[in-house]
Amino acid sequence: xxxxxxxxxxxxxxxxxxxxxxxxxxxxxxxxxxxxxxxxxxxxxxxxxxxxxxxxxxxxxxxxxxxxxxxxxxxxxxxxxxxxxxxxxxxxxxxxxxxxxxxxxxxxxxxxxxxxxxxxxxxxxxxxxxxxxxxxxxxxxxxxxxxxxxxxxxxxxxxxxxxxxxxxxxxxxxxxxxxxxxxxxxxxxxxxxxxxxxxxxxxxxxxxxxxxxxxxxxxxxxxxxxxxxxxxxxxxxxxxxxxxxxxxxxxxxxxxxxxxxxxxxxxxxxxxxxxxxxxxxxxxxxxxxxxxxxxxxxxxxxxxxxxxxxxxxxxxxxxxxxxxxxxxxxxxxxxxxxxxxxxxxxxxxxxxxxxxxxxxxxxxxxxxxxxxxxxxxxxxxxxxxxxxxxxxxxxxxxxxxxxxxxxxxxxxxxxxxxxxxxxxxxxxxxxxxxxxxxxxxxxxxxxxxxxxxxxxxxxxxxxxxxxxxxxxxxxxxxxxxxxxxxxxxxxxxxxxxxxxxxxxxxxxxxxxxxxxxxxxxxxxxxxxxx
Numbered sequence: 001x002x003x004x005x006x007x008x009x010x011x012x013x014x015x016x017x018x019x020x021x022x023x024x025x026x027x028x029x030x031x032x033x034x035x036x037x038x039x040x041x042x043x044x045x046x047x048x049x050x051x052x053x054x055x056x057x058x059x060x061x062x063x064x065x066x067x068x069x070x071x072x073x074x075x076x077x078x079x080x081x082x083x084x085x086x087x088x089x090x091x092x093x094x095x096x097x098x099x100x101x102x103x104x105x106x107x108x109x110x111x112x113x114x115x116x117x118x119x120x121x122x123x124x125x126x127x128x129x130x131x132x133x134x135x136x137x138x139x140x141x142x143x144x145x146x147x148x149x150x151x152x153x154x155x156x157x158x159x160x161x162x163x164x165x166x167x168x169x170x171x172x173x174x175x176x177x178x179x180x181x182x183x184x185x186x187x188x189x190x191x192x193x194x195x196x197x198x199x200x201x202x203x204x205x206x207x208x209x210x211x212x213x214x215x216x217x218x219x220x221x222x223x224x225x226x227x228x229x230x231x232x233x234x235x236x237x238x239x240x241x242x243x244x245x246x247x248x249x250x251x252x253x254x255x256x257x258x259x260x261x262x263x264x265x266x267x268x269x270x271x272x273x274x275x276x277x278x279x280x281x282x283x284x285x286x287x288x289x290x291x292x293x294x295x296x297x298x299x300x301x302x303x304x305x306x307x308x309x310x311x312x313x314x315x316x317x318x319x320x321x322x323x324x325x326x327x328x329x330x331x332x333x334x335x336x337x338x339x340x341x342x343x344x345x346x347x348x349x350x351x352x353x354x355x356x357x358x359x360x361x362x363x364x365x366x367x368x369x370x371x372x373x374x375x376x377x378x379x380x381x382x383x384x385x386x387x388x389x390x391x392x393x394x395x396x397x398x399x400x401x402x403x404x405x406x407x408x409x410x411x412x413x414x415x416x417x418x419x420x421x422x423x424x425x426x427x428x429x430x431x432x433x434x435x436x437x438x439x440x441x442x443x444x445x446x447x448x449x450x451x452x453x454x455x456x457x458x459x460x461x462x463x464x465x466x467x468x469x470x471x472x473x474x475x476x477x478x479x480x481x482x483x484x485x486x487x488x489x490x491x492x493x494x495x496x497x498x499x500x501x502x503x504x505x506x507x508x509x510x511x512x513x514x515x516x517x518x519x520x521x522x523x524x525x526x527x528x529x530x
Contacts, residue, residue: 041067041076060512061403061432068433073419083406084427087437090416092429093465095407097473103427106408112223115247116216118298120306132303133478139283140478146379148278149191149482150489154374156187156200157490161370163202164498168526169363173503175521176323178204180316180490185210187486188311192304193257194279212249217309219243221514254301261285280307307479313515314401315483319490320522321399322392324508325448327500327524332391332450337529339387340496347376360528370497374489382488388495390453392487396469397441398448403432403516405471431468432516440466499527 056063064085067074072088086092095103104125117123121132139145160183167174182200189197189209199207219239223229232240261281281304288295326333348355356372358365406428409421421427438445441452453460464472470480477483502508503523511519 041074058512061430061510061516064404064430065433065436068430069437072437072439073415073417075419082422082425084415084419084421084425085404085433086415086419086427086429087434087440088417089434089440089463089465091419092434092468092472094416095427095429096465096468096471096475099413100474102410102413103407104410106410106426108408108426109406113220115243116220116250117306117309118302120302122306122310123302133474135284135287136303136478139280140482142278142283144278145191145280145283146482146485150379150485152187152190153486153489154377156183156190157486157493158371158374159183159200160490161493161497162367163200164494164526165363165366165370165528166202168498168528171525173523173525175523176500177316177320177518177522180319181313182210183490184312184316184319184486185213185308188308190279191311192280192307193254194261194277194282195257208249209253212246212253213308216243216246216250217313218513219246224514250305251301254305255297257281258285258297258300280304311479311482313517315486317401317515317517318392318395318399318483319487320518321516322395322487322491323494323500323524324502324518324522325391325395325398326495327502329448332448333495333499336387336391336495339385340492343381343385343492344373344376344496347381351376360530366497366528370493373496374493377489377492379485382485382492385488385492386454386459387450388488388491389484390450390459392484392491393453393467394448394450397435397467398446399510399516400431400435400469401515402469403510404428404430405468429468434466434468497529499529500524501527 064074068085068087072086073091074085076083076085086095105123106125110123110125113123119128121129121136124132160179163179164174179200182204186197186200189195197207197209199205199210219242222239226232226239229240232238233243236244258281261277262285265282265285281300284295284300284303287293288300326336344355353372353376356365356369358369360366406426409423409425409427411423413421415421415427434440436446444452464470464476470477501524503525506523507520508522509519510516
């Protein structure tokens with residue numbers, strides 16, 4: 001009798017379990033059937049589109065291209081929120097300009113980045129952002145800062161060229177992305193702090209500030225995909241423990257520089273020397289002396305680090321993709337070389353300067369000629385290099401330094417195309433996808449063609465809501481001109497005096513981070529050219 005009861009109980013349990021499995025499978029089938037005509041990534045009960053997104057994580061940007069090429073707006077539903085991706089310039093303009101107040105950086109983004117960026121301009125909203133924006137706009141318009149930046153960018157481009165000429169003479173391959181990251185970090189620290197940190201060297205020296213800055217940048221980016229980061233921070237373990245150490249090193253360096261620079265300015269005032277340095281820190285320290293400015297040392301720290309993070313990785317990444325595109329498009333490289341040669345001869349004639357004769361086998365004479373060429377370049381003369389400008393712009397179109405830019409949603413809203421967005425969600429415009437949309441750029445949208453930026457030989461400019469690399473609306477990038485200045489200065493020297501080739505079998509693909517850097521660097525061989 002007991003055996004019969006046991007069998008009956010087991011049978012009942014099995015039947016109940018089978019019934020639950022059938023109900024669950026039916027639920028999934030009904031859920032999936034209901035999506036048969038839906039657009040965008042398909043979802044599963046509870047987990048939403050997380051499975052498909054994780055399967056495509058390493059190619060996320062191209063995954064979005066596939067969807068956005070069919071529908072200009074894509075909604076990706078996740079377990080706790082919906083993410084709306086937009087590529088239509090009408091929607092982009094609405095989010096970045098028309099209804100700008102409803103789409104701030106938001107509390108979520110601010111909480112992730114605060115440890116590194118604080119309340120700096122790139123991490124702030126509301127009145128804090130407005131005040132910094134107004135002050136920064138004035139400073140970036142300064143001719144003194146522009147001229148100082150030009151000299152700094154030229155000096156470091158020459159230093160890079162000397163390293164590359166030595167590598168080419170010895171037949172050594174180089175990771176040009178690594179060198180460019182060092183160059184932009186050194187130069188932005190010079191422009192930002194007024195100090196030399198010396199990471200750009202053939203022996204790739206370690207620097208505690210540079211190492212800590214890189215580590216902090218990587219870890220705060222990982223917070224966007226690490227749901228446990230707050231727990232790790234609370235327990236002071238793992239990546240969050242390392243982040244705390246890195247931030248301490250960054251702060252020690254930054255506050256020591258602020259203290260030293262304040263002392264220098266005070267001493268200069270006492271001695272009657274009213275000329276201050278033209279780096280960003282010195283200019284903001286001078287502004288902080290105004291009782292109405294409300295700038296303390298923490299504000300100065302945030303301001304400068306915001307400019308460092310904005311001016312380092314973005315520029316180096318674009319320069320790296322540019323060189324890769326020169327390797328894969330030799331006809332563009334040749335046309336650019338001819339423009340630079342003509343520019344050199346024209347400027348030398350204007351300045352009544354005989355060009356130094358050089359021997360490709362003699363590094364000293366080669367470097368002297370490069371130095372002479374660099375002296376012919378300034379902010380105004382670089383404006384003549386229209387094909388170089390077009391090639392940089394075309395690089396940015398296909399490989400934008402910031403491939404996605406998310407915005408928070410304060411209140412429920414309806415986008416111009418009728419898409420509903422909920423408060424607490426995110427709306428992301430996608431420069432990487434937008435640069436590849438045929439409905440924006442024509443059937444050759446995925447091709448690298450600097451010529452597309454000319455009409456009847458004249459450079460053309462398009463709406464920033466179509467070409468969104470530097471954002472648009474009230475938050476449009478203040479450093480756009482500075483970025484172009486450094487890129488033109490560096491590339492004019494490199495493309496005039498070197499040819500590049502990819503190390504055989506070296507993989508070139510992007511890394512899934514906030515910035516579109518190359519996952520394995522860019523390893524190349526170089527040759528000097530006449």
